[in-house]
Amino acid sequence: MEPLSRFFYRRSEKALSDATLQASISRTTGKFVGARADSVAAFPGFEAARDEGSRIKRETLDRLDHHLGRFIDEAERRGAVIHAARDGAEAREIAARIAKEEGVTLAVKSKSMVGEEVDLTSALEAAGVEVVESDLGEFIVQLAGEPPSHIIAPAVHKTREQVSRLFVEKLGEPYTDKIPELVAIARRRLREKFLSAGMGVSGANFLCADTGSIALVTNEGNGRMGTILPRVHLVIAGIEKVIPRLSDLPVFLRLLPRSATGQPISTYVSVLTGVKRPEDPEGPEKLHIILLDNGRSGILKGKYRDILKCIRCGACLNICPVYQSVGGHAYGWTYPGPIGSVLTPLMTGLAEGIPLANASTLCGACADVCPVKIPIPGLLLELRADERDRGLKDPAEVFGMKGYAAVMSRAGILEALERIAGVISSVFLKEGKAPWLPFRFSGWTDRRDFPAPAPQPFRKLWKKQRGIRPWNR
Amino acid sequence: MEPVGRKEELLSRIAVALRGHEANNPASGAAAGSEAAQSVTDRIARFRNMFESQGGNFLAGPSLDPLLPELGEALRISGVTALFSPPGDERARLVAETLVPFGPFRLASPGEIRMVSAPASAGIQTAEFAIAETGTLVQSGQKGKTLLPGLISDVHVAILSPAAFVDRMEECLAALSEDLPRTISFITGPSRTGDIEQTLTIGAHGPKKVIVVLLP
Numbered sequence A: 001m002e003p004l005s006r007f008f009y010r011r012s013e014k015a016l017s018d019a020t021l022q023a024s025i026s027r028t029t030g031k032f033v034g035a036r037a038d039s040v041a042a043f044p045g046f047e048a049a050r051d052e053g054s055r056i057k058r059e060t061l062d063r064l065d066h067h068l069g070r071f072i073d074e075a076e077r078r079g080a081v082i083h084a085a086r087d088g089a090e091a092r093e094i095a096a097r098i099a100k101e102e103g104v105t106l107a108v109k110s111k112s113m114v115g116e117e118v119d120l121t122s123a124l125e126a127a128g129v130e131v132v133e134s135d136l137g138e139f140i141v142q143l144a145g146e147p148p149s150h151i152i153a154p155a156v157h158k159t160r161e162q163v164s165r166l167f168v169e170k171l172g173e174p175y176t177d178k179i180p181e182l183v184a185i186a187r188r189r190l191r192e193k194f195l196s197a198g199m200g201v202s203g204a205n206f207l208c209a210d211t212g213s214i215a216l217v218t219n220e221g222n223g224r225m226g227t228i229l230p231r232v233h234l235v236i237a238g239i240e241k242v243i244p245r246l247s248d249l250p251v252f253l254r255l256l257p258r259s260a261t262g263q264p265i266s267t268y269v270s271v272l273t274g275v276k277r278p279e280d281p282e283g284p285e286k287l288h289i290i291l292l293d294n295g296r297s298g299i300l301k302g303k304y305r306d307i308l309k310c311i312r313c314g315a316c317l318n319i320c321p322v323y324q325s326v327g328g329h330a331y332g333w334t335y336p337g338p339i340g341s342v343l344t345p346l347m348t349g350l351a352e353g354i355p356l357a358n359a360s361t362l363c364g365a366c367a368d369v370c371p372v373k374i375p376i377p378g379l380l381l382e383l384r385a386d387e388r389d390r391g392l393k394d395p396a397e398v399f400g401m402k403g404y405a406a407v408m409s410r411a412g413i414l415e416a417l418e419r420i421a422g423v424i425s426s427v428f429l430k431e432g433k434a435p436w437l438p439f440r441f442s443g444w445t446d447r448r449d450f451p452a453p454a455p456q457p458f459r460k461l462w463k464k465q466r467g468i469r470p471w472n473r
Numbered sequence B: 001m002e003p004v005g006r007k008e009e010l011l012s013r014i015a016v017a018l019r020g021h022e023a024n025n026p027a028s029g030a031a032a033g034s035e036a037a038q039s040v041t042d043r044i045a046r047f048r049n050m051f052e053s054q055g056g057n058f059l060a061g062p063s064l065d066p067l068l069p070e071l072g073e074a075l076r077i078s079g080v081t082a083l084f085s086p087p088g089d090e091r092a093r094l095v096a097e098t099l100v101p102f103g104p105f106r107l108a109s110p111g112e113i114r115m116v117s118a119p120a121s122a123g124i125q126t127a128e129f130a131i132a133e134t135g136t137l138v139q140s141g142q143k144g145k146t147l148l149p150g151l152i153s154d155v156h157v158a159i160l161s162p163a164a165f166v167d168r169m170e171e172c173l174a175a176l177s178e179d180l181p182r183t184i185s186f187i188t189g190p191s192r193t194g195d196i197e198q199t200l201t202i203g204a205h206g207p208k209k210v211i212v213v214l215l216p
Helices: A005-016 A019-041 A046-062 A064-077 A088-102 A113-118 A120-126 A136-144 A160-171 A179-196 A222-228 A246-260 A296-301 A305-309 A315-319 A321-326 A337-348 A350-358 A365-369 A376-389 A395-408 A411-428 A439-444 A458-466 B006-018 B040-053 B065-077 B090-102 B169-177
Strands: A080-085 A106-109 A130-133 A199-202 A206-208 A213-218 A232-238 A268-273 A286-292 B057-060 B082-084 B121-126 B129-131 B136-140 B155-160 B183-187 B209-214
Touching: A005 A019, A005 A321, A005 A337, A005 A350, A019 A246, A019 A315, A019 A321, A046 A064, A046 A246, A046 A305, A064 A080, A064 A286, A064 B006, A080 A088, A080 B006, A088 A113, A088 A120, A088 A232, A088 A286, A106 A120, A106 A179, A106 A222, A113 A120, A113 A232, A113 A286, A120 A130, A130 A136, A136 A160, A136 A179, A160 A179, A179 A222, A199 A222, A206 A246, A213 A222, A213 A246, A222 A268, A222 B183, A246 A268, A246 B169, A296 A305, A296 A337, A296 B006, A305 A337, A305 A376, A315 A321, A315 A337, A315 A365, A321 A337, A337 A350, A337 A365, A337 A376, A350 A376, A365 A376, A395 A411, A411 A458, B040 B057, B040 B129, B057 B065, B065 B090, B065 B155, B065 B209, B082 B090, B090 B121, B090 B155, B129 B169, B136 B155, B136 B169, B169 B183
Parallel strands: A080 A286, A106 A130, A106 A199, A199 A232, A232 A286, B057 B209, B082 B121, B121 B155, B155 B209
Antiparallel strands: A206 A213, A213 A268, A268 B183, B129 B136, B136 B183
């Protein structure tokens, strides 16, 4: 997917003025936030599971070469063909080659964020394969020709009326505004595809190193059908998805569904190991696993390693005041919300992605809900520091901040400036608001007033009332 | 074909990235808490509570006969006309055969159910485990078992005996790990989606109804 994150501000403005979108976003995030909070409160073991999950993920990353090597060996031993892809272009090439070699003409695909990241569908289509998205939300956005807007609920920006008009226009189905009828249409249309597809394409929620197993978590059941019925199973997964043991899976299953949708567990969890055995009545004869790097080993190298602990639950999106305001598309790449604000600059380049890292108040809500305790606000600050270090920041802002730091660390200068500001404010400003700042800083006052300095500085009032200087206490 | 050395190259790239970066916090292995051994009755009660709260239907009785009218009615109102059970699952076959007179039912083969134009069906199968913690059924492909009844039918009927109940997922993974099958399917209630307007809707791709029949 071509990143458009450098246009974040423009795209946010568009999102903020779209009333339908605003209603969908607030409905979704509100429901998810409430459901998560309720299910966490109902499960006393959640904090212990967070500690455990966080520790396992970090330890796995610290020895990822070992664990990934183990996964590769075990999966190959059970009949999988492993493909290593350095970047998105290689992953697309590999997928197209597999489809050709396997003679696939129809593929059913489950939701995969990594699939979006490398644009897997278009690569398969270019290789002559009809690719049907089988997750209902993905099916809808595929019909609409749009990218997904939420990790867990890709079509949250669409109303039932919009969905039905799509079904009328693209599938020739009769109009209905009843959601169960819309779901029944999709079930019927997709069932035909599941039964005739030559290949199922999926991501992976977890790769278990000691058994070479793939764990897939879904609610609809598309993940199971697409990985049990077709002759070929193609998996694409980021290298960071590995966990050391199959027996580590339960702790992550206590974290992921609660954090994502507030369910104690998702309706379907599949643990898939190797290919169909001779005695098995169903299951794929061929299993191809593409392990995608695409910048992840670079992230592993440095101070951002913790971001690779992410299990893609979407909790940080739902709780984030920025995501709640602008929705997923404004972020301009595969991963929106706080997790995307860290991943996008790291994976698509600092200059491309840095507007996302800057669009945060660092309120910390994302870190509070993260099931694997990723310190997202700290990572956002690191990215901003990198931006300055690489000379990407506006020199006026750097100069202004230096001046600010100089003034704030010298009480005498601050006091003098406060007095001057107080005079200016009482003479020139109306109603205690500065409607504009000089043009280099006008970004702060384009959409809101800057609070004017008070006529009397706080510390002067304090001194008068308490007779002491607050900093001398 | 796959160029030789690509996987090695990926692993060495990761090793290089990690070099000089110490592994930190080999922290305490605080597990999610161990509970005392639970009695079977308690396990079943907790399973039932979780299973029903996630949309499952639960039937239990001293034998099959008193449950048949209610089971037949549940299938009938879901529009089921065809019943199928996997070959070799004698218990499920018995349930399917005795159920036929309790609704507009006939026996069908798994092959027939796999067709695009299949009749509305109930897939009846003995489940291997039932997990109390989450109200989850476990169906695996171990020893050549089929997964179709819980996969493509309209109603999934899972036959359970008290011995199948475990407290946590860990126990059933450990039991299955000895001879790890190609597929393990953990099933908690009917297939669902919230993808249109965040409205919970039942019956996306999998069974629209999941019924547990607990027999001694």
